[in-house]
Amino acid sequence: MNSEPGHVKDFPFQRAADGLVTRREYLKLLALTSFGLFLGNLGVAAAALFRREKPEPRIMVASVRDVPEGRSLNFDYPTADDPAILVHLPGGRFVAYSQKCTHLACAVYLDRKTGRLHCPCHDGFFDVETGQVLAGPPPRPLPGIELSVESGDIYALREKKA
């Protein structure tokens, strides 16, 4: 009868043939890893250098009367692939942010009960007046969008620089 356990037969392991990693080989591996990480960092730097500036179109978002105080409206800015949210703050001021949560890009919405922007995916909360993170896992504030109100119409002008 064969006393070898099943897994040994299925996955034979030749200890003698399995090469040992010497300290020197390990050192070489570490040096290579260090080189790889340096290249990675260089790659990110190059990506940042050659990153195309996003367009900054001036678009009409809505009429002031379309968004009552305490309400919000979704729109796209600067391109059709960038969801954004416009909020009419109590007191009359308008603010707008990218709607993509800075954690994992779920869409935030205005929680009218708490008056905060809420990301339902992992319960992230943002201050509706500033876009700053109030609670939850988002690592950065919501990117803001500059607005101007001209003769009753609200225009998105550009993304606010961080």
Add this chain to the structure above:
Amino acid sequence: MKGELDDPNQPEYRTAIVQAKIVLLLLVVGIQLFLLTVTVDRLLAGETGEIAGLALASAISFVIGLGIWRVRA
């Protein structure tokens, strides 16, 4: 034995150096890993101002790591 680590021809001496090199290189790799995560974070946040400095720090770390690796044991 007394003084055995003072003699560069002793295997113990060389082993100690190789081990020290491993620890130092691990430290360098750890620092570079940290630098890379910060760089990616900055890129995603659109704060590209510090990225060149971070890449330079990674390059310096790599050169230090290379020096550590090439030191004779």
